Amino acid sequence: MSHDLPQGTSWRQTWAIVVAAYRELNARKLFWLSLLLSGIIVAAIAGLGLDEEGISVFGWTFESPFFNSTVVPSATFYKLLFTNLGVEWWLGLGSTVLALVSTAGIIPDLVSGGAIDMMLSRPIGRGRLFLTKWMTGLLFTSLQVFVFTGACFLVIGLRGGSWEPSLFVAVPLVVLFYSYLFAFCALVGLLTRSTVASLLLTMVFWFLVFGVQSGEALTNWGRTGSAMEIASYESEILRREAENPNDPYLEDLLEERDAQAEDDATWRLVHNCFMGVMAPLPKTGETLELLERLLVDRSGIQAPERERRGEGIFGSNRVRAREVRGEIDRQAVSRSLWWTIGTSLLFEVAVLVSCVWIFRRCDF
Amino acid sequence: MDNTSVIDLRNVRKTYKGRIEALRGIDLGVGAGEIFGLLGPNGAGKSTIVKIMMTVVRATAGGGTLLGKPLGDKGALARVGYLPEHHRFPPYLTGRQVVDFFGALAGMRRTERRLRTEAMLELVRMRDWADRRLGTYSKGMQQRVGLAASLVNDPRLVVLDEPTDGVDPVGRKEIRDLLLRLRSEGRTIFVNSHLLSEIEMVSDRVAIMVQGKVWAQGTIDDLTRSSRRFEITVRGAAPEWAASLGAVRVEPASSTIALQVADAVEAQPAIDRLRAHGAIIERAVPVRESLEDLFIRAVTDPSSGGTFNPGALRDRPSAPPPPLEAAP
Numbered sequence: 001m002s003h004d005l006p007q008g009t010s011w012r013q014t015w016a017i018v019v020a021a022y023r024e025l026n027a028r029k030l031f032w033l034s035l036l037l038s039g040i041i042v043a044a045i046a047g048l049g050l051d052e053e054g055i056s057v058f059g060w061t062f063e064s065p066f067f068n069s070t071v072v073p074s075a076t077f078y079k080l081l082f083t084n085l086g087v088e089w090w091l092g093l094g095s096t097v098l099a100l101v102s103t104a105g106i107i108p109d110l111v112s113g114g115a116i117d118m119m120l121s122r123p124i125g126r127g128r129l130f131l132t133k134w135m136t137g138l139l140f141t142s143l144q145v146f147v148f149t150g151a152c153f154l155v156i157g158l159r160g161g162s163w164e165p166s167l168f169v170a171v172p173l174v175v176l177f178y179s180y181l182f183a184f185c186a187l188v189g190l191l192t193r194s195t196v197a198s199l200l201l202t203m204v205f206w207f208l209v210f211g212v213q214s215g216e217a218l219t220n221w222g223r224t225g226s227a228m229e230i231a232s233y234e235s236e237i238l239r240r241e242a243e244n245p246n247d248p249y250l251e252d253l254l255e256e257r258d259a260q261a262e263d264d265a266t267w268r269l270v271h272n273c274f275m276g277v278m279a280p281l282p283k284t285g286e287t288l289e290l291l292e293r294l295l296v297d298r299s300g301i302q303a304p305e306r307e308r309r310g311e312g313i314f315g316s317n318r319v320r321a322r323e324v325r326g327e328i329d330r331q332a333v334s335r336s337l338w339w340t341i342g343t344s345l346l347f348e349v350a351v352l353v354s355c356v357w358i359f360r361r362c363d364f
Numbered sequence: 365m366d367n368t369s370v371i372d373l374r375n376v377r378k379t380y381k382g383r384i385e386a387l388r389g390i391d392l393g394v395g396a397g398e399i400f401g402l403l404g405p406n407g408a409g410k411s412t413i414v415k416i417m418m419t420v421v422r423a424t425a426g427g428g429t430l431l432g433k434p435l436g437d438k439g440a441l442a443r444v445g446y447l448p449e450h451h452r453f454p455p456y457l458t459g460r461q462v463v464d465f466f467g468a469l470a471g472m473r474r475t476e477r478r479l480r481t482e483a484m485l486e487l488v489r490m491r492d493w494a495d496r497r498l499g500t501y502s503k504g505m506q507q508r509v510g511l512a513a514s515l516v517n518d519p520r521l522v523v524l525d526e527p528t529d530g531v532d533p534v535g536r537k538e539i540r541d542l543l544l545r546l547r548s549e550g551r552t553i554f555v556n557s558h559l560l561s562e563i564e565m566v567s568d569r570v571a572i573m574v575q576g577k578v579w580a581q582g583t584i585d586d587l588t589r590s591s592r593r594f595e596i597t598v599r600g601a602a603p604e605w606a607a608s609l610g611a612v613r614v615e616p617a618s619s620t621i622a623l624q625v626a627d628a629v630e631a632q633p634a635i636d637r638l639r640a641h642g643a644i645i646e647r648a649v650p651v652r653e654s655l656e657d658l659f660i661r662a663v664t665d666p667s668s669g670g671t672f673n674p675g676a677l678r679d680r681p682s683a684p685p686p687p688l689e690a691a692p
Contacts, residue, residue: 004438004440005438005442005471006471006473008473009442012473013468016469020454020457020461023454023457023461024454024456026456114449114450114452115451115452116420117415117418117446117451118448118451118453118466118514120420121448121523122441122469122470123439123441123469123471124438361422363380363420363422364415364420
């Protein structure tokens with residue numbers, strides 16, 4: 001910063017850009033539409049309720065032996081609604097699409113002829129100008145998620161009887177999730193200077209990330225199930241060997257275990273490939289799932305008897321799907337924040353550094 | 365006007381991708397307190413020069429100073445007002461918000477900004493419309509607000525790229541008057557325009573750019589000095605010997621002799637000689653090229669009579685324009 005500039009210039013410039021961005025949001029119909037939809041979803045959540053007999057929807061009770069307040073505590077039910085319906089589906093999908101549509105033009109508009117000239121002719125560094133404009137793109141999501149979380153906080157408090165300030169951890173998590181996508185969107189906007197291209201390519205990128213994450217989840221299911229299946233075989237083989245070393249069934253078990261081991265190698269290979277591809281990419285889904293990990297204690301939920309019995313995987317009844325799911329949940333919990341947020345932030349920082357580098361070298 | 369250099373560009377070159385030479389070594393100097401007009405055909409490199417000064421485009425080579433500081437110095441930029449051609453302001457902001465926004469970007473404090481915003485809106489006669497969104501403004505109103513935004517930071521140097529673009533004749537006169545007022549306040553004004561007559565009316569000095577180079581720069585008087593002549597119109601045909609005085613242009617009922625002299629004193633012997641031979645002198649006037657004549661000469665190939673390729677050059681330069689001294 002030059003010594004010739006009045007003190008506080010940087011702050012005044014940043015604040016002016018943020019205020020202008022807020023005025024832009026106010027002028028956009030999509031912002032208000034998104035808020036309206038948030039209101040409808042909060043009203044829907046508030047309209048649902050659990051009691052000892054079953055589930056109530058806007059006052060009408062539907063009796064259910066499997067889904068009532070004895071199976072799921074009321075506060076947990078609302079928190080699950082908030083994390084799954086509210087955050088993962090609405091904020092993580094519907095509202096995100098609206099936010100992208102609304103903010104994809106921020107960088108192309110910034111670099112368009114006639115607009116960028118007056119900005120760059122002012123005493124503001126290019127890097128700071130770009131990053132400030134990028135951050136204003138997060139304003140849409142920040143306001144949406146803050147209002148939505150605030151409303152859900154009231155609903156859970158009033159209807160579920162549990163006041164949970166920790167709900168507001170959704171604000172940084174959802175903004176973080178959106179920032180991964182918006183960093184990519186900004187890069188495309190800077191390179192193509194086109195709102196449509198940045199919106200569409202960001203959607204494609206998001207879909208690809210989702211595809212890789214789904215592939216990883218699927219192959220992890222296979223890999224985990226396979227490992228558990230082998231462990232089950234080995235446990236039975238050891239047991240039978242101890243009881244009767246000449247057990248005629250042992251040979252079949254060894255063959256089946258070896259066949260499963262071959263499958264296991266394939267599962268591991270494919271899963272490792274997906275992990276390799278996924279490592280440098282932003283963990284969009286996992287970032288949102290962190291919220292449920294942080295907010296919802298599932299220990300109070302009684303699984304229905306049918307699910308407790310469960311069904312086997314790989315055509316056998318050795319390992320039940322529920323056990324595999326439990327193991328995968330344990331893996332998810334054991335995954336470090338560094339893996340989920342750290343690698344995602346590394347991706348985001350790399351993209352933003354590239355953007356700033358390009359923006360500083362561009363002629364307009 | 366004093367001799368302090370407000371803009372000093374040295375050997376500025378710009379080559380765009382595709383080896384397009386937009387600027388081929390520009391030397392340009394603008395003194396404090398003057399109105400400087402930059403002229404040139406489309407693509408001559410005028411906007412590129414302005415953009416380099418405003419750090420919107422980076423020079424490939426060369427450099428210079430703005431308000432005594434190297435190009436790009438933030439302190440210098442805080443004291444510059446700039447209105448680009450085809451500017452585009454956020455349509456969701458009101459006129460007042462736009463002016464205030466650019467004041468804040470220049471680092472102005474809130475109280476000072478408010479006062480200056482009101483003063484500038486008053487200056488461009490937009491105060492009554494200041495609370496309407498820009499999306500509802502006409503082109504001329506947007507131009508006025510743009511001017512207010514470029515002046516809000518109380519600049520020492522005002523750089524205007526086609527400031528009268530889209531403005532009606534009354535508005536143009538107001539802008540010309542505004543430029544003169546700004547000059548009287550000691551500010552330096554750099555105007556980039558196609559409108560030669562407007563530049564001629566207000567500029568202290570001009571530069572004419574052709575094919576990425578400054579073809580000529582100086583006061584209009586200096587630039588047209590070599591074209592000065594004295595024209596004597598006599599009734600009927602001029603005597604044959606009049607051709608020895610200068611070029612003779614024969615008209616239906618008269619003839620005009622163009623004397624290559626600087627003023628009326630030097631023309632007196634020729635007048636005396638013509639009168640001594642009984643010629644009836646209908647008119648005797650000093651004549652010089654207009655800025656438009658000068659401009660057309662800069663972009664015209666004397667050998668073919670056609671215009672040079674006026675814009676940026678790709679790979680190899682074409683024939684250079686004739687030197688300034690080669691006045692008709």
